[in-house]
Amino acid sequence: MDLEEIMKEKTFVIVGDTLNEQKYACIIKNKMISNGYNVYAVGKELKSLNDVPEEIDIIDLCINSKDGLRLIKECNKTFKSIVIQPGASDEELLKYLKEKKYPYIDGCLLVGLSLYKK
Structure with a gap:
């Protein structure tokens, strides 16, 4: 998937x-x-991706790579x-995603919102 296709999905x-208004995760969530x-929101609100009560389309990582990998x-x-925000990846995370064949892109949902509004 590319960023345009990702922005057509529904559940992120x-x-x-996502509770600190100074953090990109909060800004992205609200926008x-x-x-x-x-x-x-997982991290400060829900503790796990498994706590999301419905099917997930896109996971947006706005967290340090170690916690994101976990x-x-x-x-x-x-x-x-998976969308990996700038600064949220490292070699270990990318290696794991490739091994599991999980689709991902390096990108920013704020850019996606500005380019591909619903």
Whole structure:
């Protein structure tokens, strides 16, 4: 999937500090909600991707790579793709995603919102 295809999906999980208005995870969560997306937050609100009560389309990693990797490894739910925000990846995370054949892109949902509004 590319960013345009990702922005056509409905249910997003933002992983990071979604309660601190100074953090990108919070900014992304609020902008996604205000643009009509179904959004869940993991990190400060829900503790695990497995706590999301419905099917996940897109996981957006806005968290340090070690915690992001841990949450992805623990995830028992299916999803269509992962978006890795700038600064949220490292070699260990990318290696794991490639080994598991999980689809992902390096990108930013804020850019996606500005380019591909619903």
